[in-house]
Amino acid sequence: MRVTVIDYKAGNLTSVLKALRHLGAEAQVTDRDLAMVEAAERIVLPGVGHFAATSRLDATSLTPAIRAAIARGVPFLGICVGMQWLYAGSSEAPNQPGLAHFSESCARFSESSEKVPHVGWNSLEVRPGSRLLAGVEPGEFVYFTHSFKAPVTADTAAITHYIEPFASAVERDNVMGVQFHPEKSGATGLKILSNFLACNARGRS
Amino acid sequence: MITKRIIACLDVHDGRVVKGVQFVDIIDAGDPANQAARHARDGADEIVLLDITATHEGRATLLDTVRRTARELFVPFCVGGGIRSAGDAAQVFEAGADKVSVNSAALANPQLIDDIGRSFGAQAVVVAIDARRDPQAADPVRYAQVYVQGGRRPVGRTVVEWAREAESRGAGEILLTSMDSDGMRTGFDCELTAAVSQAVGIPVIASGGAGTVAHFVDVFSRGKADAALAASIFHFGVSSARSLKQELAAAGVSVRLPC
Numbered sequence: 001m002r003v004t005v006i007d008y009k010a011g012n013l014t015s016v017l018k019a020l021r022h023l024g025a026e027a028q029v030t031d032r033d034l035a036m037v038e039a040a041e042r043i044v045l046p047g048v049g050h051f052a053a054t055s056r057l058d059a060t061s062l063t064p065a066i067r068a069a070i071a072r073g074v075p076f077l078g079i080c081v082g083m084q085w086l087y088a089g090s091s092e093a094p095n096q097p098g099l100a101h102f103s104e105s106c107a108r109f110s111e112s113s114e115k116v117p118h119v120g121w122n123s124l125e126v127r128p129g130s131r132l133l134a135g136v137e138p139g140e141f142v143y144f145t146h147s148f149k150a151p152v153t154a155d156t157a158a159i160t161h162y163i164e165p166f167a168s169a170v171e172r173d174n175v176m177g178v179q180f181h182p183e184k185s186g187a188t189g190l191k192i193l194s195n196f197l198a199c200n201a202r203g204r205s
Numbered sequence: 206m207i208t209k210r211i212i213a214c215l216d217v218h219d220g221r222v223v224k225g226v227q228f229v230d231i232i233d234a235g236d237p238a239n240q241a242a243r244h245a246r247d248g249a250d251e252i253v254l255l256d257i258t259a260t261h262e263g264r265a266t267l268l269d270t271v272r273r274t275a276r277e278l279f280v281p282f283c284v285g286g287g288i289r290s291a292g293d294a295a296q297v298f299e300a301g302a303d304k305v306s307v308n309s310a311a312l313a314n315p316q317l318i319d320d321i322g323r324s325f326g327a328q329a330v331v332v333a334i335d336a337r338r339d340p341q342a343a344d345p346v347r348y349a350q351v352y353v354q355g356g357r358r359p360v361g362r363t364v365v366e367w368a369r370e371a372e373s374r375g376a377g378e379i380l381l382t383s384m385d386s387d388g389m390r391t392g393f394d395c396e397l398t399a400a401v402s403q404a405v406g407i408p409v410i411a412s413g414g415a416g417t418v419a420h421f422v423d424v425f426s427r428g429k430a431d432a433a434l435a436a437s438i439f440h441f442g443v444s445s446a447r448s449l450k451q452e453l454a455a456a457g458v459s460v461r462l463p464c
Contacts, residue, residue: 121207
């Protein structure tokens with residue numbers, strides 16, 4: 001399985017690569033090579049850091065290449081900021097558009113007495129029918145570290161509660177995203193990455 | 206529901222895990238990669254590796270240790286000790302760490318926090334603070350002092366004020382060690398932990414003094430800690446994170462179980 005991991009210089013890719021390779025994937029990194037996106041059997045967009053860093057995807061023309069790959073049905077997984085990029089944008093960087101595959105926008109957690117960032121292990125309420133989260137049982141935990149989050153919509157694959165309910169996973173056909181870090185979420189995280197590697201390519205229905 | 210984290214801490218000296226009692230009487234406790242894997246298997250929510258020699262010695266041993274330790278570790282992994290520049294941090298991230306902890310170098314050059322955060326994200330920067338109560342002060346907790354050099358030298362700043370500056374510069378978490386309690390197994394400094402936790406909006410990891418399950422219950426409730434660090438309690442088969450967390454759950458603390 002050839003997985004192309006997109007590097008847009010927003011933090012550290014080592015953990016994601018390690019987890020994908022541990023699962024037997026042939027993971028390759030690119031920060032500009034459009035041919036590697038065109039040849040990809042899977043695309044992973046990781047990301048820890050600031051939403052503004054995704055501007056690099058536009059500057060390198062990776063954005064249209066990824067959009068085309070998604071249209072061909074190539075399974076795509078965005079992690080953390082990589083998930084947020086699937087939406088129209090984020091209040092973290094209001095002038096930087098996202099892919100807008102999902103029409104809503106991401107926003108910071110509401111003011112409350114709780115701490116922001118949301119850091120630590122939290123649980124998932126998985127909605128039925130998710131291929132990405134198949135086999136994840138109620139009460140399993142995954143690791144989060146973020147201050148911005150996506151809203152709960154019809155495409156939400158899992159809901160997590162912190163300050164307010166938010167989309168901890170999103171999924172529509174071949175396009176998937178997780179707000180948490182599957183590469184840092186122990187056996188549950190590896191199961192989710194393994195589901196991603198195993199899912200069939202499928203175009204938009 | 207967000208859970209309280211139990212973080213296993215490996216103090217490493219020359220590539221071996223050690224544990225000091227108030228930073229003296231160092232005892233050999235094994236290979237860092239093996240220890241980290243065992244803690245993760247035994248239910249630890251996160252692993253912290255602190256190189257207590259890095260300030261004085263070369264970095265090659267540490268980077269090799271980080272690389273070996275990270276290889277099969279799929280829980281968050283934080284590395285501290287001797288990180289003096291964003292370039293040092295980059296090497297540690299490249300070797301497989303998810304977070305770095307900075308201490309004396311950040312005190313000497315607070316801009317270091319901004320620099321690492323800008324390149325790797327705020328979530329990747331943990332500011333470690335070694336603290337002692339100030340017994341001379343009217344309020345020894347509120348005026349607790351920041352120390353460096355293993356708790357030997359005060360830097361002339363209060364813990365609360367430094368924690369706030371670290372947060373404003375983009376630190377993702379505070380790792381607060383009570384040098385008064387460290388290695389004593391008499392309990393965390395809950396008053397100090399609560400003072401810092403209430404002063405900042407980022408998570409605070411309590412460290413120093415863990416000896417019993419009741420100490421952890423106390424630091425999560427009275428101390429308002431978001432996570433707690435333990436080293437000696439896990440060594441020498443005293444307990445595992447899993448059994449600790451089972452007892453915490455029974456005491457009403459929300460933890461990641463099963464794990």
